[in-house]
Amino acid sequence: MKRAIACLTIALFSVAMIFTPAVQAYSFVSTVPQSGGCPQPNSWNLSVSSPLDRQWSTSLPSLISPVILTVAAAGTSAQLDEIEQAISDSFSVWAGVTGTTFNAITFPGLEAPLARVTNANSCTNDAESNVDGLNTICFNQSSDAFTPGVLAFTRTFTANAPGASVGTSGPAAFAGQILDADTLLCNTGEVTFATPAALATSPGAYDLESLLTHELGHWMGLDHSAVIRAMMFPFAPPAGQFLGSRPTAQTPDGPLSDDDRTGIRVLYPDPNDTLNIGAIRGQILPANPFALAALPAPSMGSSVTGMVGAQVVALDADTGAIIAGVFSSGSCNASSPLTQFDGSYDLERLPVGHNYNLYAEPLVGIALPADFVVPGDLCSQDVTPSCTAPAANTNFNVRTLPAAP
Numbered sequence: 100m101k102r103a104i105a106c107l108t109i110a111l112f113s114v115a116m117i118f119t120p121a122v123q124a125y126s127f128v129s130t131v132p133q134s135g136g137c138p139q140p141n142s143w144n145l146s147v148s149s150p151l152d153r154q155w156s157t158s159l160p161s162l163i164s165p166v167i168l169t170v171a172a173a174g175t176s177a178q179l180d181e182i183e184q185a186i187s188d189s190f191s192v193w194a195g196v197t198g199t200t201f202n203a204i205t206f207p208g209l210e211a212p213l214a215r216v217t218n219a220n221s222c223t224n225d226a227e228s229n230v231d232g233l234n235t236i237c238f239n240q241s242s243d244a245f246t247p248g249v250l251a252f253t254r255t256f257t258a259n260a261p262g263a264s265v266g267t268s269g270p271a272a273f274a275g276q277i278l279d280a281d282t283l284l285c286n287t288g289e290v291t292f293a294t295p296a297a298l299a300t301s302p303g304a305y306d307l308e309s310l311l312t313h314e315l316g317h318w319m320g321l322d323h324s325a326v327i328r329a330m331m332f333p334f335a336p337p338a339g340q341f342l343g344s345r346p347t348a349q350t351p352d353g354p355l356s357d358d359d360r361t362g363i364r365v366l367y368p369d370p371n372d373t374l375n376i377g378a379i380r381g382q383i384l385p386a387n388p389f390a391l392a393a394l395p396a397p398s399m400g401s402s403v404t405g406m407v408g409a410q411v412v413a414l415d416a417d418t419g420a421i422i423a424g425v426f427s428s429g430s431c432n433a434s435s436p437l438t439q440f441d442g443s444y445d446l447e448r449l450p451v452g453h454n455y456n457l458y459a460e461p462l463v464g465i466a467l468p469a470d471f472v473v474p475g476d477l478c479s480q481d482v483t484p485s486c487t488a489p490a491a492n493t494n495f496n497v498r499t500l501p502a503a504p
Contacts, residue, residue, distance in 0.1 A: 127366065128322045128472050131479035131486075132274035133259040137431035138438065138477050139275030141257045141320040142366045145206045152267065153211070155186055155236040158219035160286040167238060168293040168301045182307070183213055185294045186236060188346055189311035192330075193319060195351025198364045198372040198448070201319065205369070222281035223254050230256055232266025234280045234318065236311070242283055250335055251284045251310050253317035259481075280318040284310065295345060302339035309341045312354055321362050322473060325410050325466045326424070329356045333470040361423035364448040377449035383409045383427040383442040383459050385495065405429075405442020407474055408491025409459045413446050416454035423449060426491075427459070428474045438477045440489055461493040468493065 129138035143151065157179050160166040171177035194202045194209055203209045222237040223230050244252050256279040258264075258271030268278040284292065293304035309330075316331045324331035328342075336342050343354030352360065364375055383406040405427065412424035423446050429438040449455070462468050468491035478486030 127320055127362070128255075128317075129476045130257045130259050130275040131477075131482055133482060134274075135482040135484075137433075139273065140366060141255065141275045141277055143201075143277050143319070144272050145200050145367060146272070151209070151211075152214075152233050153190070154214035154216055154221070154233060155183065156219060156221045156238065156240070157215050157217055158221075158237075158239040160239045160288065166286060166288060166291055167307065168291060168297045168304050170294070170296045179215075181294050181296065182238075183215075185308050186213060186311055188295075189308055189315050191351045192312050192346050192354055193315055193352070193363055195346065196355065196360045196363050198360075198369050198375045199367045200369050201363060201367040222283050223256075223279065230265045230279050232264070232268030232279050236282045236284075236314075238284050239286050240283050241286060244283070245285050245287055247289075249285060250290055250305060251282060251314055253280060253282045253314045255280045255317065255320075277318075277320060282311070282314040282318070295341070298339065298341065305335055305338050306341035308345075309336055309354065312342075316359070316362075319363060320366050321359075323466065323471050324358060324362075324424075325426075325462055325464065325471070326356065326358055326421075327465065330354060330359045331362070333466050357421060358423050361448055368448060375448045375450055377447075377451045377453075379413055379446040379449065379455065379457065381444060381457075383411065383444065403440045403489050405440065406459075406492050406495060407440050407442060407489055408462055408468055408493065409442070409444075409495075410462055411444045411446070411457065411459045413449060413455045413457055416456045422453070422455070426462070426471070426473050429477055431477075438486060438488070440474070460497055461495055462491055463493050 127140040129140050131138045165173050167182060169178045169181045171181045190209065196202075200206060201209075216235070219237065219239040220229075221233075221235045222240050224240075224242070242252075255277055256265055258276045258278055259274050261271055261273055263271045263278070265278045271278060291301070291304040292307040292310065293301040295306070295308050298304060298306050313330055313335070321331050323333040326332055330342055341354070343356070344350065346353050361375075364372070385406060388404075407428055409427040410424060411427055413422050414420065415422055425444050425446055427442045427444040429440040430443040431438045462471075474488040474491065478488040480487070
């Protein structure tokens with residue numbers, strides 16, 4: 100069997116306006132197995148006892164003005180310690196979510212200290228020729244991906260067949276297993292970053308901790324979120340601001356919103372969790388099914404019978420809090436191992452004992468379909484039968500029906 104890997108690059112953009120909270124959603128990035136069949140969510144294999152081989156490059160941009168502002172003096176070991184603390188705290192944000200196996204207790208690899216490397220080009224380059232199986236954060240590596248507005252991006256490589264490996268990574272146990280993740284921050288000198296300690300006196304800098312926490316969400320396998328307040332929203336908070344609360348020993352996941360937490364719980368569920376085990380599943384269908392007749396079939400064997408790309412959110416009916424959300428897309432099973440775009444959605448890992456209101460809306464807000472991987476990653480041209488995903492459907496209106504008497 101040929102063993103291969105799939106590459107994905109997701110960028111974080113800057114914006115010049117302040118947003119207010121809105122609906123929240125999470126979604127995953129998936130890989131279609133090389134042997135064909137249903138797409139599998141990308142995730143790490145946390146059954147292994149070895150660490151993630153996390154490292155960061157201590158090579159910093161040497162421009163006239165510092166690109167990374169710190170309280171410690173530039174060029175000192177104290178500055179490196181301050182930056183490394185921001186990286187470690189960003190990892191701790193995700194590891195601090197309850198109800199997951201991605202924490203230092205169930206996955207001891209997270210206790211391993213961050214390694215340091217000195218090569219500026221320690222991350223995967225644009226030619227993808229140095230995929231080393233190591234997971235690196237780089238501050239001084241140039242890339243063609245740094246187009247105007249891009250603050251940072253994460254590139255991940257995943258297996259599309261068991262046994263695939265890259266660099267020092269061990270053979271994959273399953274299709275969709277993440278083998279290599281690298282994050283690059285913009286080094287063009289057009290933007291400045293600041294550690295949490297330095298942000299208060301650096302109003303023109305972007306919060307390094309918020310950016311790293313966002314990018315590490317991609318490390319975990321999360322796609323962007325259509326939520327303005329969510330950590331995985333595709334646009335960074337404005338310069339001088341940060342998302343959520345700063346992590347503390349008591350609330351290490353403080354910067355995250357509920358849909359961020361729900362997303363990481365779905366990817367890495369704790370089998371001992373008895374609280375977050377609820378689910379809501381269904382389909383988003385047009386009131387007039389003939390409205391879909393004009394849409395081209397995505398491929399032989401697939402069909403478009405539902406609303407693809409609608410944002411579906413679950414709100415706590417008693418508190419109004421947004422608990423989780425997803426995008427409607429398609430279904431797939433062993434008897435029909437090709438995605439059927441029937442508008443299916445699946446909200447999982449919801450707290451039980453709550454009453455929920457469910458809402459659906461087109462993806463026509465600040466974040467648009469082009470900012471997300473879904474539903475494009477639900478298909479592949481490299482397998483037989485091949486599949487081409489339809490575009491997200493944003494051409495519909497939502498009506499709220501009156502309550503039944």
